[in-house]
Amino acid sequence: MSSDPTDEELEELRQKKMEQLKDRQGGEGQEEAVEAQRQQAEAQKEAMLKQALTDGARKRLNTVKMSKPQFGEK
Template structure:
């Protein structure tokens, strides 16, 4: 190993730093309870997704988030609900994520680009 932190470790460090910044902002401005609750929910959602998705599956979800943020938000919510209900055994890999996306977004069109 080259000594570089893994993606999971980097994500955890980011979460800790964001939590520290949120606490500082909350202390300075009094904070909005609704925003604080939303941030906690987002952090919990990220933790659940990190626990149940492989790196490749998370990359696929992030790519979807870049192109269709509203669809990605719905997919994330569905994944969290599935995970919290206990219907996920093990981790979701890229192939399972692709199947889930097809199931959860049936109206979305997929196409392949073939080069000649």
Template sequence: MSGNPDDDRLEELRQRKKEQLKQQQQGGDAEREAQQQQAQQAEQQKQAMLKQNLTDGARKRLNTIRMSKPEFAEQAEQQVLALAQSGRVQGRIDEDQMKEILRELKPDSQSFNINRR
């Protein structure tokens, strides 16, 4: 450089800052990967529990609902998992029981009255 100690010191500080930023970025990538891996494991556990607690017909019905209403299907899955974890389900949930669970979760439809004058 110019031989000035202040310039050398400034350049050294810039290099350190660049290295710190690289390390932070790499650390953030590793953290994101860990979060993704953790989410994937949780999803696998959830699917395993659903497979264990639902019959084929009930799983098929849930998958059909997932195609049209993903949020509602997620809500139904959470309900099934809660029932299974609390021990309120004996055996596996069949299609008729799944229909009943879905009916309970379905919000009441609002009716509209139209008055003509």
């Protein structure tokens, strides 16, 4: 094997690189879908809280979320 890569070797390397890039892009799409699903669940939770809580209770909950997020999310 010589130190200069042949055209066939270069083509193989290009193909492998393209496959890696396609796999990465597919993974990013999945991450975006998970993020969209998380945002939708958060919006549903907020809508339920808006229906169930009074204005004063929502204000208190928001105050708790700002000062201690781990308690506000429970």
